[in-house]
Structure formats: structure tokens, C-alpha cells
Amino acid sequence: MSKILNIAVGSDHAGYELKSVVIDYLNTKGYKITDCGCFSLESVDYPDYAQAVAKEILSERSEVGILICGTGIGVSIAANRFDGIRAAVCSSEELAEITRKHNDANVLSLGSRVLGDNIELIKSIIEKFLSTEFEGGRHLIRRDKLDIH
Numbered sequence: 001m002s003k004i005l006n007i008a009v010g011s012d013h014a015g016y017e018l019k020s021v022v023i024d025y026l027n028t029k030g031y032k033i034t035d036c037g038c039f040s041l042e043s044v045d046y047p048d049y050a051q052a053v054a055k056e057i058l059s060e061r062s063e064v065g066i067l068i069c070g071t072g073i074g075v076s077i078a079a080n081r082f083d084g085i086r087a088a089v090c091s092s093e094e095l096a097e098i099t100r101k102h103n104d105a106n107v108l109s110l111g112s113r114v115l116g117d118n119i120e121l122i123k124s125i126i127e128k129f130l131s132t133e134f135e136g137g138r139h140l141i142r143r144d145k146l147d148i149h
């Protein structure tokens with residue numbers, strides 16, 4: 001993956017508050033953020049925001065995405081329906097590191113109701129995801145099979 005400069009971020013209502021925290025954090029790190037919504041606590045449908053983030057990446061306006069819903073699962077299922085999107089739900093630094101090294105994940109999915117108020121953990125997961133390179137080699141062969149149907 002080329003150097004990460006642009007990050008698309010999206011959430012449903014369950015992830016809305018955490019999305020604001022994540023965007024503030026990423027801004028302090030100098031990334032250019034595209035906020036794909038949602039924009040309030042009003043109940044919305046998570047596929048709309050996962051699809052918006054997926055399209056940002058596929059159009060190459062952003063190198064990676066961060067998606068947040070209650071569990072991280074709904075948004076990852078929705079995003080993974082797009083060829084070229086590899087969304088991974090991560091609840092630890094270790095998972096974030098391995099999914100970058102082995103899966104070349106380009107979307108980090110977070111569960112606000114799983115991770116709760118553990119902002120330091122959330123920041124460390126994001127940092128690990130953004131700073132870990134894909135290992136390539138045998139993993140490249142496997143990655144490239146993902147979009148063969």
C-alpha cells in the first residue's frame with residue numbers, strides 16, 4: 001500500500017460518538033480525513049456508511065478506511081461485499097497487526113459497544129493498523145484470490 005495520507009471514516013449511530021473521537025485523533029496525526037457520516041445519534045442503516053467508505057477507497061480518494069458500528073461486524077460485512085475491499089474487525093493490536101501483514105486489510109472495523117470507553121486501546125489498534133506493512137509473498141497470492149469468484 002502506498003503511504004497512508006487519506007483516510008475515509010464512517011459509522012452508524014452506534015459508532016457516531018467514537019467516530020468523532022477517532023477523527024479528532026487522526027487529525028492530530030496529520031491525516032486528511034473524509035468523514036462519510038453518519039452525522040448524529042439518529043438511528044441509521046450501517047450499510048449506507050460502509051458503502052460510502054468502500055467507494056472512497058475504490059475510487060482511490062482514500063488509501064484506507066475506518067468503519068465503526070456497535071460490533072464492527074455489520075459494517076465489515078457490508079464493506080466486504082465490494083471487490084477490492086478487505087475489512088477486518090479488530091479488538092486488539094495483535095489482530096490489527098496480523099490483518100495488515102497477512103490480509104492486506106484496507107478497512108479497519110471497530111465495535112463501539114465492544115471496545116467501550118477504552119480510548120487508549122482504540123488508538124493503539126488504529127496506530128498498529130496504519131503503521132504495519134503487508135508482508136506480500138505467499139500472502140499476496142492468497143490476497144489476490146479473494147476477488148476471484
Ligand code: RB5
Binds near residue numbers: 015070073
Ligand atoms: C445498531 O444497533 C447495531 O445493530 C449496529 O451498530 C451493528 O452492531 C451491526 O452490526
